[in-house]
Amino acid sequence: MPRCYTNSFLLKGRYCETGRVYLLTTVTDQRRPVFEDFQLGRLLVAQFKQAHDDGIVASKAWVVMPDHFHWLVELNNKSLGELMCRIKSRSSVSVNNASQSCSRLWQKGYHERALRREDDLKATxxxxVQNPIRAGLTTRIGDYPLWDACWM
Incomplete structure (x- = not known):
C-alpha cells in the first residue's frame, strides 16, 4: 500500500482549506492506460463515490481518462493529502485485485489547483468532462462512459 503524506505534495506556499473547491489530477504509473478497461475505471469511480458518501468531499465533476483522472471537489473534512492517499491506495487495491496484479498503479504525487471564489465552477x-473529446476518444461526451458532473 502506498505511503501517505498529509500535505507534502502541495506546492510551496500553498495549503488546503476546508470548504474550498479544488481541481485534482493524478497520473497512472508510467502513464499506463489502465482505465481503457471500463470495469477498472468503475472501480476508481466507486472510490470517488465513497469519499463523497463519507462526507470527505462534495464531488462536483470528474473524468477518468485511460491514464489519469481529473476530479473537481469541495473539500469537507480531510486534507488534500489524506484524500488523495485514500483514493490512490484504495483504488490500487481494488484494481490490482480485479486484474490479479500487484503492480504500482499511480505515479507519486498529484496536481491540485484551488479555484478562486469567482471562478465559474460549471465552466470548469x-x-x-470534455477531455475525452479533446483527446480524440469520442466525438460526444455522452458516448464516453467514465465521467459525471453534478450540473449535467
Missing part, C-alpha cells in the same frame, strides 16, 4: 466542470 464542462472543460474537465
Amino acid at each position: 466542470a464542462r472543460y474537465l
Whole structure:
C-alpha cells in the first residue's frame, strides 16, 4: 500500500482549506492506460463515490481518462493529502485485485489547483468532462462512459 503524506505534495506556499473547491489530477504509473478497461475505471469511480458518501468531499465533476483522472471537489473534512492517499491506495487495491496484479498503479504525487471564489465552477466542470473529446476518444461526451458532473 502506498505511503501517505498529509500535505507534502502541495506546492510551496500553498495549503488546503476546508470548504474550498479544488481541481485534482493524478497520473497512472508510467502513464499506463489502465482505465481503457471500463470495469477498472468503475472501480476508481466507486472510490470517488465513497469519499463523497463519507462526507470527505462534495464531488462536483470528474473524468477518468485511460491514464489519469481529473476530479473537481469541495473539500469537507480531510486534507488534500489524506484524500488523495485514500483514493490512490484504495483504488490500487481494488484494481490490482480485479486484474490479479500487484503492480504500482499511480505515479507519486498529484496536481491540485484551488479555484478562486469567482471562478465559474460549471465552466470548469464542462472543460474537465470534455477531455475525452479533446483527446480524440469520442466525438460526444455522452458516448464516453467514465465521467459525471453534478450540473449535467
